[in-house]
Amino acid sequence: MSKLLRVDDVTVPACCSPLSGPPMAEAEAVELAKVFKALADPVRLRLLNMIAAADGGEACVCDLTGAFEVTGPTISHHLKVLRQAGLINGERRGTWVYYRAIPEQLTRLSGLFALPALTTI
């Protein structure tokens, strides 16, 4: 049986007021800016898309590296940036690392951009 090894444990801040809500604390803005910096790359966005949309919610790094015209080390770097931003986590099982999107972080970001429902008078 493969040895299970958690590659990382990411803590996603409890959150989140929407942008249309109360003033954002400076520390939260600094932390969120780092998350958006991680998302500010087309290859990382497509990697996150592949991981979040993978069957069973999990994508093997072996399936991710072949999908882009960049080297394996570059993909590894991008995956590390996404991990450090709390967007994905990885678990090594045997030869490969398997990645999952972190639903709390995606939900947090979805809520950040959510607008209040329009009320009718």
Added chain:
Amino acid sequence: MSKLLRVDDVTVPACCSPLSGPPMAEAEAVELAKVFKALADPVRLRLLNMIAAADGGEACVCDLTGAFEVTGPTISHHLKVLRQAGLINGERRGTWVYYRAIPEQLTRLSGLFALPALTTI
């Protein structure tokens, strides 16, 4: 009466599949990465927060410049970046420019991070 002058007109792409949905086209990833680059700055995030949360949905640049320990030209630069990313638009009325968040862009981003509702068997 003040002359009305629209400072810019931004087209937000019709959208949006969630990250957990179908494969993202390369062109969409490139465009979205630019939006996230605009968001990858704490001052810009707080400016967008102030604009999106403003009474009446509109913030005067005169109220924005005093809220940060950076120069007026720096604030103007940040507002330009947010405008170019389709996150806000501005309208000059008399002396001042008034900014609004673009709801279609915020809703698009909210949908991008939305997760499918869990179904029970």
